[in-house]
Amino acid sequence: MITAAILIIYIVLCLVIGIITSKYVKTLEDFVVAGRRMGPWIVAFAFNTTALSGWLYLGVGGWVYREAFQAAWTLWGSGLFAIIASYAILGTLVRRFSKTTGSLTIPDMLEVRYYDQRTHILRYISAVIIFISTIIYIGALEAQLATAFRYVLGMGKLESTILGTAVIVVYCLLGGMLAAVWTDILQGAMMAAISITLLPLAFYAAGGLKLFEGVDRIAAQDPLFVLSPWASPSVVLYGISLILFASILSYMGQPQLLNRFMIAKSDPVIRKASIISAVLQVILWIGVFTCGLAARVIWPSPDVLPERNTELALPFLIETYLGPAAAGLYWGAVLAAMMSTADALMIMAVSSIANDVYRKVLRPQATEREVLTLSRILTVIVGVLGIIIAFQPLLLLWSTWLGWSGLAVFVVPILMGLYWKRGTRQGAICSLVVSFIVGMLWFALGLHRYVHIAMPSLLSGFAVYVLVSYLTKEPPKEVQELVEKVRKGVGV
């Protein structure tokens, strides 16, 4: 009862903030890049809370419970190195490029960099990839929210999924980016506060260093419960696909995260934000990782867990050891993580159609009001279509990863486009199409159990990009000069 009350208060609080901040959303620039005037704390919190959803608290927690140190590869990658790499390699360049060219979104940037203003092919392909991947991702978030409602309010699958969808759609309809970045501060603080308590809780619940005796004991009986990150060649191969491709390169490809760099006021803001982001990310991850191990030691069999669901191991641990009020706060943090990701994704998917295709190509004379109305209609469509994914019998870990990997394909044209002036329009188009199709096929064939989707998807994307670029005519001189200018920061 207390858990449910705290959860409901939190949802209402988020909706109130959404309503208040929506009054300040006057233009599309407010809606999409928050007026490009944000400082380091807001940029950092917006980045981290957008990157992490309930996937961390439910999906990763359950994964550590099942496979222990195999998850360490993602802990290193997503928990730190991906953050550093994203800020250091792309942060400043994306901000400079977007400001210099007046781009509001990643498709805008691609169109300018790949001199595609006449045919708009990249814009259409980007919009399709973003739209499909976001529906999958939002569907995964709706499934996460439905899990929360099932666990806390005791609802059935249908009602909980419909309620989860309704909450996400209403919340996203209200504000846009300006609302999103302000609620991100509240949501990030909530996530950090809860995560800090997870580390001591793990050791307290498992009896101090006895935690590791327990881990050794379980590993002796369960071959899937990996005792070391380099336990076998297959663990290491999977680990490389996780750290390099699913984490580092995938972070750099997420348009919703790259968009966070565009809201920064200046270059030094990006560097300051990177420090805050890195520290925050480590805090968020280490607690979850250690708690996953502790939950397995305390309950070696998932039969004891609610619904026998390993992804509920962490909330169950908190409720058991810290009581219902703490469990309510934990679910609040899970919700915070989900909402902050959902709003950013929704804004991106909707603006990829409403701004990038409708206003820029199909109807340039459209008024701000018309574009905002279309944005709101599309928000409802994405939310409703997400239900299809929410009903799939997939682990939250994987449904989220599928949407994430779909969006990661943008790393190839963005990274190469900002660093290699020889990269061509045809190279970018082919790489986006090939890496998206390869990723989806890899998952459909069930090969993701051996190597993460992102590895074949991005490797094929890079190969195709370089090959096609060399085979086609080099970009116009002014584009090559723009790439040089942005990289050197001359006159930017």
Place this chain on the structure above:
Amino acid sequence: MQSLTSYAIVVCIMLVALVLYVVYSVRELKREEIKGVRK
């Protein structure tokens, strides 16, 4: 206690990398600030 060793390595790699990155970034920020003042 093989898992204790694994855990220590996993966490140490993260913390050492984090500290190195923070120190490097703060130094870079100071250097850029000084360069900005001179300009």
